Amino acid sequence: MPEIININIGQAGCTLATSFWKQICHEEDIDFNGMPLKVEDEVRHGTFFQQNSLGQHIAQQILIDSEEDVIDEILLGSMGNMLGNFTIAGKEDSSNCYARGKFKVAKEIRGDSMTNIRRLSEVVGHLDQFQFFYSTCGGTGSGFTTSLLISLSDIFNKVPITSHAVMPANENQDVVTEPYNTVLCQAETHNLIHCKYCYHNSALYELLDPIIRQEGRVTKLDLSPTFADMNHLVSLVPCGVSAGGRFEAGDCMKQMNINLVPFPKLNIIAPAIVPLYHNKSRVPVNQHTLITEAFLSNSELCDIDTFEGRYIAVFLMYRGNVRMPFNNHKFVRNSIDFVPWCPTGIKYEICKRGITHEPDNAFLSEPERGLIKISNHTTILTQIVNKIMQRYEKLLERRAFIHWYVQEGMEEGEFQNASESLQGALDEVDTILNKAADFNGDDDE
Ligand SMILES: Nc1nc2c(ncn2[C@@H]2O[C@H](COP(=O)(O)OP(=O)(O)OP(=O)(O)O)[C@@H](O)[C@H]2O)c(=O)[nH]1
Numbered sequence: 001m002p003e004i005i006n007i008n009i010g011q012a013g014c015t016l017a018t019s020f021w022k023q024i025c026h027e028e029d030i031d032f033n034g035m036p037l038k039v040e041d042e043v044r045h046g047t048f049f050q051q052n053s054l055g056q057h058i059a060q061q062i063l064i065d066s067e068e069d070v071i072d073e074i075l076l077g078s079m080g081n082m083l084g085n086f087t088i089a090g091k092e093d094s095s096n097c098y099a100r101g102k103f104k105v106a107k108e109i110r111g112d113s114m115t116n117i118r119r120l121s122e123v124v125g126h127l128d129q130f131q132f133f134y135s136t137c138g139g140t141g142s143g144f145t146t147s148l149l150i151s152l153s154d155i156f157n158k159v160p161i162t163s164h165a166v167m168p169a170n171e172n173q174d175v176v177t178e179p180y181n182t183v184l185c186q187a188e189t190h191n192l193i194h195c196k197y198c199y200h201n202s203a204l205y206e207l208l209d210p211i212i213r214q215e216g217r218v219t220k221l222d223l224s225p226t227f228a229d230m231n232h233l234v235s236l237v238p239c240g241v242s243a244g245g246r247f248e249a250g251d252c253m254k255q256m257n258i259n260l261v262p263f264p265k266l267n268i269i270a271p272a273i274v275p276l277y278h279n280k281s282r283v284p285v286n287q288h289t290l291i292t293e294a295f296l297s298n299s300e301l302c303d304i305d306t307f308e309g310r311y312i313a314v315f316l317m318y319r320g321n322v323r324m325p326f327n328n329h330k331f332v333r334n335s336i337d338f339v340p341w342c343p344t345g346i347k348y349e350i351c352k353r354g355i356t357h358e359p360d361n362a363f364l365s366e367p368e369r370g371l372i373k374i375s376n377h378t379t380i381l382t383q384i385v386n387k388i389m390q391r392y393e394k395l396l397e398r399r400a401f402i403h404w405y406v407q408e409g410m411e412e413g414e415f416q417n418a419s420e421s422l423q424g425a426l427d428e429v430d431t432i433l434n435k436a437a438d439f440n441g442d443d444d445e
């Protein structure tokens with residue numbers, strides 16, 4: 001059973017924590033004070049909880065924000081008791097500026113953050129992973145996360161780091177400086193994070209919109225999906241990939257990350273969930289439809305079109321009543337494009353516990369069988385990373401907003417360095433992909 005510490009940073013990160021823990025408590029039958037609601041021998045709570053002498057489960061969770069409001073709201077809400085043990089809040093936010101998060105905010109709260117991380121990691125018996133949650137669009141999520149990751153890698157250089165990051169969508173930009181924040185963060189952290197799960201709010205919105213309309217919430221004026229709805233979808237991913245360790249004897253997470261990331265620089269991965277229906281829906285889901293739906297682009301939680309490019313590796317976490325899926329995988333291998341040189345192809349695990357939803361999201365269907373698909377795909381570079389780079393270069397050409405970053409302690413040259421460093425990484429990946437393809441071609445002859 002892997003033991004994981006969650007570190008949630010900035011508004012998006014901290015708000016995501018609420019959804020994540022509601023879902024974990026629901027799945028593991030633990031109340032929001034940490035007390036078990038049932039005694040279930042087959043559930044192992046130790047992945048995300050420590051138990052104290054009173055039998056209370058303490059969340060392995062650190063909440064960090066540059067300002068107090070978001071954390072205060074969480075502490076006053078229903079999850080306050082569960083999430084209040086390790087919280088660090090500064091006095092003022094980073095105003096969507098990476099440099100402010102990285103320097104000013106870091107000066108204020110990095111020391112306390114590291115103390116809390118050390119304290120918690122000493123209690124956790126065998127720490128297997130740090131799991132970060134944040135948005136790269138804001139100043140704290142991008143800048144402070146970068147600074148903390150650098151400090152963390154000095155001390156905990158043996159503990160793998162996974163991140164669940166809300167990245168800027170290709171359209172509908174929320175924060176004008178998000179290309180800067182994302183590229184600057186990405187350029188400094190691409191070697192520090194082992195596996196980066198990528199989410200776009202636009203994709204989460206598209207998936208939820210028809211379901212929320214069908215729900216027709218009477219108490220809300222707005223029928224659109226909210227952050228709470230979107231965060232629930234995100235939380236199903238870390239809950240899903242850890243399900244094997246929590247409910248079965250397996251622990252696929254380390255293997256999964258190794259298989260999905262054949263080269264350290266190809267470490268951004270795309271999650272998808274199927275099926276996602278309203279609970280009134282009566283669409284039958286058999287094993288074949290489950291897997292074919294999972295390979296449609298509109299099941300992805302980020303904006304990629306998987307019909308372009310090729311899959312590099314895929315991990316499938318089946319949940320519920322699923323038989324050995326060899327034939328389904330054979331069908332996928334024959335009908336979907338994979339890079340020819342990566343032998344891992346499809347890996348999978350089955351957890352007999354199906355996907356369930358915590359009560360706030362009970363309007364989503366709980367099918368007999370479900371699937372979390374995690375994939376590495378060549379279009380992640382072409383459609384996600386390259387597009388952010390283009391937006392970054394456009395802003396940089398006009399030197400827009402640079403003075404804010406310089407005022408907060410950055411040097412102008414760092415913008416060019418970040419762009420060169422990320423472009424270098426992209427070129428390297430391109431070379432790897434081409435070389436690997438050539439190599440395979442030679443081999444075939
Ligand atoms: N999915 C999701 N996205 C969020 C949430 N809250 C904010 N965002 C998105 O995150 C981006 C802004 O990042 P924030 O997390 O608010 O920024 P921050 O890290 O707190 O940084 P500063 O506020 O600049 O200090 C915007 O694109 C928002 O749309 C949330 O709860 N869920």
Ligand SMILES: [Mg+2]
Pocket residue numbers: 010011093094138140
């Ligand atoms: Mg904020």
